[in-house]
Amino acid sequence: MADLAIDVRDLTKTYRTPFARRKVEALRGVTFQVEKGHIFGFVGPNGAGKTTTIRTLMGLIRPTGGSATILGKQLPSRAARFQVGFLPEAPYFYDYLTVAELCDLAGRLFGIPAAVRKKRADELIERVGLSRARGQALKKYSKGMLQRAGLAQALMNDPELVVLDEPMSGLDPIGRKEVRDLILSLRDQGKTVFFSTHILSDVEAITDRVAIIVKGELREHGTPGELVSRTVLGTDVMIRIAEAADVTALTDAGDRVRRKGDALSLTLPANADIDAWIAKAHAAGGKIVQVTPRHETLEDLFLRKVEDAKASPSPGGDT
Amino acid sequence: MIGRIWAIALNTFREAARIRVLYGIVVLVVGANLLSIVLGEMAHEETRVARDVGLTGMSLFGALTAIFLGVFLLYTEVQRRTIHAIVSKPIERWEFVVGKYLGMALVLTVLVVLFGLAMTLVNAVQGTPVTGNVVQAIVLAWFEVLTVAAIAIFFSSFSTPFMSGIFALAMWVIGRVTPDVEAAARTASPWIKTLTRITLEIVPDLHLFAVSGRSIDGAHVSVHGDFVSWGYVGLAGLHGLGWIIGLLALSALLFHRRDFV
Ligand SMILES: Nc1ncnc2c1ncn2[C@@H]1O[C@H](COP(=O)(O)OP(=O)(O)O)[C@@H](O)[C@H]1O
Numbered sequence: 091m092a093d094l095a096i097d098v099r100d101l102t103k104t105y106r107t108p109f110a111r112r113k114v115e116a117l118r119g120v121t122f123q124v125e126k127g128h129i130f131g132f133v134g135p136n137g138a139g140k141t142t143t144i145r146t147l148m149g150l151i152r153p154t155g156g157s158a159t160i161l162g163k164q165l166p167s168r169a170a171r172f173q174v175g176f177l178p179e180a181p182y183f184y185d186y187l188t189v190a191e192l193c194d195l196a197g198r199l200f201g202i203p204a205a206v207r208k209k210r211a212d213e214l215i216e217r218v219g220l221s222r223a224r225g226q227a228l229k230k231y232s233k234g235m236l237q238r239a240g241l242a243q244a245l246m247n248d249p250e251l252v253v254l255d256e257p258m259s260g261l262d263p264i265g266r267k268e269v270r271d272l273i274l275s276l277r278d279q280g281k282t283v284f285f286s287t288h289i290l291s292d293v294e295a296i297t298d299r300v301a302i303i304v305k306g307e308l309r310e311h312g313t314p315g316e317l318v319s320r321t322v323l324g325t326d327v328m329i330r331i332a333e334a335a336d337v338t339a340l341t342d343a344g345d346r347v348r349r350k351g352d353a354l355s356l357t358l359p360a361n362a363d364i365d366a367w368i369a370k371a372h373a374a375g376g377k378i379v380q381v382t383p384r385h386e387t388l389e390d391l392f393l394r395k396v397e398d399a400k401a402s403p404s405p406g407g408d409t
Numbered sequence: 410m411i412g413r414i415w416a417i418a419l420n421t422f423r424e425a426a427r428i429r430v431l432y433g434i435v436v437l438v439v440g441a442n443l444l445s446i447v448l449g450e451m452a453h454e455e456t457r458v459a460r461d462v463g464l465t466g467m468s469l470f471g472a473l474t475a476i477f478l479g480v481f482l483l484y485t486e487v488q489r490r491t492i493h494a495i496v497s498k499p500i501e502r503w504e505f506v507v508g509k510y511l512g513m514a515l516v517l518t519v520l521v522v523l524f525g526l527a528m529t530l531v532n533a534v535q536g537t538p539v540t541g542n543v544v545q546a547i548v549l550a551w552f553e554v555l556t557v558a559a560i561a562i563f564f565s566s567f568s569t570p571f572m573s574g575i576f577a578l579a580m581w582v583i584g585r586v587t588p589d590v591e592a593a594a595r596t597a598s599p600w601i602k603t604l605t606r607i608t609l610e611i612v613p614d615l616h617l618f619a620v621s622g623r624s625i626d627g628a629h630v631s632v633h634g635d636f637v638s639w640g641y642v643g644l645a646g647l648h649g650l651g652w653i654i655g656l657l658a659l660s661a662l663l664f665h666r667r668d669f670v
């Protein structure tokens with residue numbers, strides 16, 4: 091399949107600590123695909139296996155089992171790495187370099203000619219908002235600035251696929267928005283962006299696809315819309331009805347009942363017959379003000395998946 | 410390939426140039442050279458003392474620096490994860506190892522040159538010219554230092570700086586005293602003899618680079634008198650190069666298999 095940027099099949103990784111004789115099953119058969127041109131959000135709580143997956147994709151660690159291709163090339167592939175930009179988690183770079191020197195070093199490793207390196211570095215430093223700090227050594231940088239420097243060096247090769255491990259961590263709300271905008275602008279340029287995060291608001295707004303990973307297993311996979319619309323939690327209704335009216339027939343079916351003056355609001359369960367309820371309300375002399383189906387938010391779904399994983403017995407685990 | 414290796418080498422040089430200890434070592438060795446003028450005056454052996462101090466200081470501190478750089482520079486890349494943004498780019502891991510080594514070799518070469526200049530200066534003050542013997546001895550010391558750096562890198566490609574340091578130091582000492590050990594083992598039991606042989610085979614023959622005061626093929630060799638030929642220096646250099654290439658190849662192989670987490 092030529093239109094896949096990343097194709098991961100049944101990836102497993104078990105860390106072994108040589109002396110402690112400890113085994114950690116960080117990945118337990120992870121399978122997912124990332125289409126070219128998409129923004130793909132890889133979501134999971136801390137310790138879920140996001141970084142392990144990404145390091146495997148970047149050839150930093152060898153998988154224990156399974157396989158993966160990047161841009162159609164089987165890992166590990168040097169050819170693929172020419173087309174990939176990578177921002178490591180909580181990046182740390184040679185702290186005696188300036189951001190321009192860091193970009194230059196990256197450019198050299200990609201074999202980019204000197205003149206092009208200089209031009210690209212200047213553009214990227216501007217783009218990630220480090221123009222004012224470009225003369226400083228990286229050791230003077232804050233965590234957020236390092237994150238930006240990391241983005242700049244990751245884009246030196248004008249990559250087709252950009253892999254970012256927690257790109258928004260360490261950034262303030264403005265910084266997060268800037269990174270979100272950067273990711274969107276990369277997609278507008280036709281690039282594929284794969285990024286991990288444990289913060290859902292980052293994902294809901296900008297991704298085309300989301301995968302939720304918990305304890306080394308993929309729990310959900312789809313568009314953000316699909317993931318959240320699968321479950322209707324209930325329906326919020328609000329009507330106006332005379333204060334004196336007896337509404338027990340209406341409120342019996344729902345919960346979170348609130349009555350204030352002539353306003354009555356309550357939540358009907360997911361399986362309720364809304365039409366029948368509305369008819370009953372009309373018959374009782376009520377006027378419908380609002381009917382809103384309540385969906386699970388991505389956050390709710392995420393929390394539920396994490397809870398599910400806690401409840402289910404974990405084979406192996408950190409033992 | 411060359412471009413990538415060179416990029417790593419230059420960056421390593423910059424990294425090492427920021428290590429303050431190195432400047433301390435330069436000051437120490439240059440200071441010892443100057444002090445040797447005074448010592449020489451007292452012993453009425455000016456030139457001899459100055460040369461011995463200069464060459465010994467060069468070998469000793471050159472090798473110690475080589476071990477220090479070798480065990481730390483590769484290790485810290487992995488430890489601080491600076492390597493993540495590097496090996497995820499289209500560079501082979503062996504290119505990274507070779508680049509690191511060349512960067513260190515560059516630093517060590519600068520040190521040897523500085524030490525050599527200090528010796529020349531002292532000799533000039535004493536009114537004795539630098540002889541061919543001294544130049545040969547310096548070149549041999551340079552080969553030794555570069556070989557020791559490769560030994561240190563080799564150990565650091567799979568163990569901690571502390572362990573690598575101990576191993577490299579042990580190798581350096583054993584490599585230096587090989588002929589003495591061989592001589593001592595001549596009278597030992599066959600078992601000990603075999604064990605000694607094996608040990609000495611797997612340790613680089615660093616004694617080839619420190620010949621002054623020894624006998625080679627029955628002839629006494631001294632930097633103050635009859636010294637080795639340039640042919641010998643060349644052969645010793647090739648011997649060192651063989652070890653360096655072999656050790657780097659092994660390091661690259663071990664490094665290739667590692668997970669960077
Ligand atoms: N080098 C390592 N050795 C042992 N266990 C590890 C190592 N790196 C990560 N782990 C474990 O693997 C699991 C997944 O970690 P990671 O991939 O970093 O998760 P995430 O990036 O989603 O926070 C965690 O349980 C973590 O403790």
Ligand SMILES: [Mg+2]
Pocket residue numbers: 137140141142179256
């Ligand atoms: Mg992580």
